[in-house]
Amino acid sequence: MPPVDAEPRYLLKLFVAGSSTRTGHAINNLRRICDDEFPGGYELVVIDVVEQPAIAEEKKILALPTLIKESPLPARRIIGDFSDKEKVLAGLGLAAH
């Protein structure tokens, strides 16, 4: 049982194409930020749009990588390789430190 006063758990969906170095780079950047910022933990689901184009269609994804923060609400979208930490935090609705 998680403690009642725990930080909210983040559900993040990351859309990428294949397993290029660029994709790996983006995933690493994102994990580094999340590990620092989400002491309550987070769940990162990586979706390959080449393998699952129907999901990309349903979510109306155009750019890669695209990150959707599905919970907690409101849902937010960030595109790019997450090299700009400030913007990632702003995109997630967290004030930069």
Add this chain to the structure above:
Amino acid sequence: MFTHVPNYPQIEKIETGITGFDLISSGGLPKGRTTLVSGTAGSAKTVFAVQFLAEGIKRSGDAGIFVTFEESPADIRRNVKSLGWDLEVWEAEGKWLFVDASPDPGQDQVEAGRYDLGALLARIEYAVAKIGATRLSMDSLGAVFAQFRDAALVRSELFRISAILRQLKVTSLMTSERTQEYGEIARFGVEEFVADNVVILRNVLEDEKRRRTMEILKYRGTSHQKGEFPFTIVSGRGVLAIPLSAMELKQKSSNVRITSGNKELDAMCGGGFFRDSIILVSGATGTGKTLITTEFLKGGADKGERCLLFAFEESREQLFRNADGWGSNFEELEESGLLKVVCAYPESASLEDHLIEMKDIIEHFKPNRIAVDSFSALERVATPKGFREFVISLTSFIKHQEVAGLFTATTPSLMGGTSVTESHISTLTDSIILLRYVEMNGSMRRCLTVLKMRGSLHDKDILEFNIDGGGMHLGEPFRHVTGILAGNPRETPYGIPAI
């Protein structure tokens, strides 16, 4: 036969099915290539893009992908219903698939680092494979640039998409915005990456009248007609372009003579009009143009020919009453099926719409003779340029049908003078008949002369004529009068030749 074909790799084209466009583009859009269709707001880009897919489905069952960056699929489905396209039916049949890239209101995204449009590409590839599409429309590129900050990146990604579509052998059309009717090709420099083929749609305000035209600006490595061609949008059919120079003058000159409906006029013309010729009857109001038209139709119907009249000046009742007064019963002729009278107010539609309707009626009725009374009435609803194009287009269409066409033109002044219609049409006509008033000894008299009769001898006299219950009767020539055509008749003494 001319069989020498240069040994170049020919760019294959696919017929779009958009009426007139295939003629202007000498066969349609370059197959497997991307064509940019650029236009200002309201220039019918979306209609064009939808129609390209719709015609593919209707004509050959070609499946098509519609990538929308601007309107939602629901909006597009609703908007094109009135044009006769039920997208939901085609979607259910697997012939039409939307790739919905329209922006979600309230869904803003943050850009945090480098990105590309790989997901859009993956969705397009998936959609193409899913229904086996061979056509694709993207509408409109300006909206993609609005969704992303990096315009250079969007440009290069669109280039990548069009390159992959080419590999997939999908013929594509992308629309883009322009800010001016005559200015840069498209916003955001998009023409640079699909520069091979560019079509411009215009919607110009000219003399308080809207005039739509399309122009093929570039068609790399393949032929097309040059210049602007008028088009219109018709409910149930979509975009209809009106090619002018695209109509080749292949009319066969026939030596078969047909009656003008008046024996004396036939004699003046050397035995009647030629079967496939264009005859212009010009004169001031009341000189007898409608009478000559009536006799022309009656003469044809009496010989069992199918006759069609487009009347833009008088109502049906007036026309029928007049015809009755000259001994022609139009009612009986219509009942027999040999005559069809179509009355319309010139102001009821744009000239392009009139033209399309007239062509439709001609194609359905298949007449042997066509009369338009009068051409001049249509001048009111168009710009001079638009009118000229109308005249050229209608006359060449009629010549293609290989039937006789008789048009009337009203001269603005009672005595002499020419009409604008005349100057537009005279070179296209095979015969010109002038009707004039002559003021003589305190009375107005009417005269007729055959000014031109291509390919035949004709009587050059200026004859006086009378009108009674039996129609028109030609009389004696005005041998002692000069200056009739100039509108300044003067009597000359007998025996002295007129100078």
